[in-house]
Amino acid sequence: MTLTTPALLFPAISLLLLAYTNRFLVLAQLIRELNAREGEQVRPFVIKQIDNLRKRIRLIRTMQGWGVASFLLCTLAMFALFINVTLVGTILFGASLIALIISLLTSLYEIHISCDAIAIELESIGQKNK
Incomplete structure (x- = not known):
């Protein structure tokens, strides 16, 4: 394995x-808007949304953590390869890939939960139209 791998x-x-940070910022803005819009009276569907948002914030934090771990391990792998410790570099690169896979799988799960949030919104719209 070379340094460029x-x-x-x-x-x-x-x-x-960057994409994870953007997802976090969008959620933070949505939470602020919900807080401003709802005030003291929180409707039942908003309580469902709040639970969903809490899960998603935790997942995004986890995604970011594993992404940073992957980045750090990748950097350490490059350093190990730079100082000609090939076995350590290869192991660190493998660990970096595993951390990246965990981050991506967590992201996939967060996307699934965000679809649940859309379903809650559609349910709310359906109740308004009745």
Whole structure:
């Protein structure tokens, strides 16, 4: 394995972390809007949304943590390869890939939960139309 192998992941991990941060910022804005809109009286469907948002925030934090771990392990792998400790570099790169896989699987689960949030919104719209 050469030094360039782990370097190939740098742009991908960076973009992934940026996407995760954007998801977090959107959720934070949504929570602020819900708080301002609902005030003292919280409707039942909003309580469902709040539970959903809590789960999603935790998942995004987990996604970001594993993404950062992947980035750090990838950097350490490059350093190990740079100082010609190939076995350690290979192991660190493998660990980086595992951390990235965990981050992506967590992201997939968060996307699934965000679809549940849309279903709650549709349910609320359906109740208004009755």
